[in-house]
Amino acid sequence: MRLLLVEDDEILAHTIGNALTEQGYIVDIAHDGESGQDYAHVFTYDLMLLDVSLPKQNGIALCRQLRHEHFNNPILLLTAKDRSEDKVSGLDAGADDYVVKPCTMPELLARIRALLRRQGESSSPVLEWGDLYLNPSTCEVYWQDHPLSLSPKEYNLLELFLRNPKRVFSKSAILEHLWSFDDPPSEDTIRAHIKGLRRKFKAVGAKELIETVYGLGYRLKAIAPPETTSTSEPSAESDTPEQSAAATKQEKTLAAVAQMWGQFKAPFLQRITPLEEAIAALENQSLSSELRQTAEQQAHKLAGSLGMYGLDQGSQWARKVEYWFIERQNPTPDEIQELQTWVVDLRQLIEHPPFPTEAENKVEPPSPPPLTPVQSSLRLLCIDADTSLQASLQTEAQQWQIEVEQVLHLEQAVARIPWPQGDPPQDSPPDVLLLNLNFPNPDNKGLIFLKDVAESCPQLPILVTGENFNFSNRIAIARLGGDALLAKPLDPTQVFQTAWSLFQRNHPPPMSILAVDDDPLILTRLEDFLTPWGVELQPLADPRLFWETLEQCRPHFLILDVEMPYINGIELCQVIRCDPVWHHVPILFLSTNRDRETIHRIYQVGADDYISKPVTELELITRIINRILRSRP
Incomplete structure (x- = not known):
């Protein structure tokens, strides 16, 4: 089902949008009343969530306008205004429900499900079509007693059909209902999902549930009513599995919301800063109307x-702070002290929330690897039946600081590989493999070995060698995971040079990064992100000191904010790209700006990458390391 969320608080909109998407809804997000009205004119929505305090056009006016334009589907108003007259005003404007923030995510989702149930033809929370059952509360689907495991899009497609059992849906109508404005697929995607649903129905004995109406689209196929029916009221015990499933889903929702805290903690702390600045101004009797x-x-x-x-206490403190600034025009010192206590409590709560933070739950990702210093020598394992190979390589191996070992059979090589799930090799494992594949008739075992090593040990470089390589052979080797290819006869210098290059590409030396951002909280967070990965970060809050710091720390990589006092990040990027010494350094922009013009300008002046704040640790690390590796010779 497709929902429209109109909310000017980007953090809150992202949070609610993620939670709704997690429940299988298609969500479009607008940040002001006029944009919300534009969305409503273009798309058909099953339900709308409107904030009341919206720029350009408030939520109540938008609700009234939509009702005037005969939008009859549910509208839920979401606002922090909790006075009785505000609720009456919203409901009189045509809203179906009025939710006061803060509310828990499970409560909001339950209200949405209730409104959608009322909108349907049946008051039953379970959608049925013959022996097919879909429970929107638990997202469970059954054919008779057989559970169906559906992908999110297959589930959404089936729910759309079940809520409109007599309607024929064209491909364009399905696109409008099930895909967001920013993520439109081709019509071939719809055919693929229909095919997937039919295949899963057939696997449990439910044939031809979805029929094609040629020239029009798809619909549920009419099912003859059963000859006899026998129903009985379920006992209290029979409800237990459903309640258990619902409880499990609620726990997953809360866990997903808590996991997002790591992404939004920094922006929340930024919202504390103006409060602290206002308190300082109050103590100096210099609080301006703008800062208030x-x-x-x-x-x-x-x-x-x-x-x-789930930080209800924090919401209560923040509401007290809000009302304090509204009502206290000439506060006493005791009242200022009371305000300061609430703000201090807010900061402590945000910095140390009662649920596990992302850092506490963090699982070390398998890729990319931590950056480690390059070792002074490496071990090369040659897998080749040519007994003269080791002798030809051994003559130059010492000057390249490479230890060469040769095995004649794949079985011997298997025992030398550090497989993740196997026993460690008795001797030190190799750093690089030199694998001979005899084209045009390569041994299938060699190709399988190449594929297995590439998948199981991605940090072990594989240098493939052989004879008679054509373009198709090269494509096959690349697809199976080969890192480099050398045709025989082998030049020892070229072998060793390639081996060192592959090893250093996977194990680069420690990198230094210069990050320029006027927000010290962002710089601190970047340091928390990068230090565990072996990256040396040089933070800089004043862009006027950029060139001096650049020449002093000589970084391998730059992170720039866009909007900064004195000199902005785009100007710094232009300076770098105009300098013959520094023009090659990779530059990543980290900014809250998301408008197309700014992003276009960033890339126009020479940026290599752009990430919108707030950013997750894994995304930042992956982008930086991949960019560093690609920039290395």
Whole structure:
């Protein structure tokens, strides 16, 4: 089902959008009333969630306008305004429900499900079509007693048919209902999902449930009513599995929301800063109306969004702070002290939330690997039946600081590989493999060995050698995981040079990065992200010191913010690209700017990559390491 969320708080919109997507809904997000109205005119939505305090056009006015334009599907108002007259105003404008922030995510999802149930033809929470059952509360699908394991899009497609059992859906209508505005697929994708559903129905004995109406689209095929029916009221015990499944789903939802905290913790802390600045101004009796308004707005956003993460106490403190700035025009010192206590408590709560943070739950990703210093020598394992190979390589191996070992059979090589699930080799494992494949009739075992090593030991470089390589052979080797290819006869210098190059590509020396951002919280977070990976970070908060710092630390990589005082990141990038010494250094922009014009300008001046804040650790690490490796000679 397709939902529209109109919310000007980007953090909260992202949080709710992720939770709804996790439940299988298709979600479009708009950040102001006018954009929300534009979306509503273009697409058909099963339900809309509107914030009340929206820029350009508030949520109540938008709701009233939609009802005037005969939008009859459910509208849910989501707001931090909890006064009775606000609720009455929203409901009188045509809203079906009015949810006061903060509310827990399970409560919000339950209200959405309730509104969607009322919109359907049946009041039953379970959708049925003959022996086919779909429970939207638990996302479970059964044919008779057989559970069906469906992909998210297959589930959404089936739910669309079951909620509209007599309607024929064209491919364009299905696209409109099941894919967001930013992610439109081709019509071939729809045919593939229909085919996948039919295949899974057939596997459990349910044939021809979805029929093609040629020239029009797809619909559920009419099913003859059963000859006899026998129903009985379920006992309390029979409800237990469904309740258990619902509880499990709720736990997963809460866990997913908690996991996002690591991504949004820094922006939440940024919202505390204006509050602290306002308190300092109050103590000096210099609080301006602009700073008071900014502090009130940030407290309002905190009150509405912290509860979505289960931090209800934080929402209460933020609401008190908001009302304090609204009501206290001439505060006493005791009242200022009370305000300061709430803000300090808010910061401590955000910095140390009661649920496990991303850092505490972090599992070390298998790729990319931690950066480690290059060792002074390496071990080359030659897998080749040519007994003269080792002798020809051995003459120059010492000057290249390479220890050469040769095995004549694959079985011997298998015992020398450090397989993840196997016993470690008795001797030190090799650093690089030299594998001979005899084209045009390569041994299938050699190709299988190549594929197995590439998949199981991705950090072990494989240098393939052989004779009569054509283009098809080269494609096959690349697809199976070969890192380099040398045709026989082999030149020892070329072998050793390639071996060292492959090894250093997978084990680069420690890298230094210069990060320029006027936000010290971002710089601290970057240091937390990069240090465990062996990256030396040089943080710089004042861009005026950029050139001096650049020449002093001589970094391998630059991270720049866009908007900074004195000199912006785009200007710094232009300076780098114009310099003959530094023009080659990779540059990544890390910014909250998401407008197309800014992003286009970033790449126009020579940026290599761009990431929108807030960023996850794994995304940042992967982007940086991949860019460093590609920039190495």
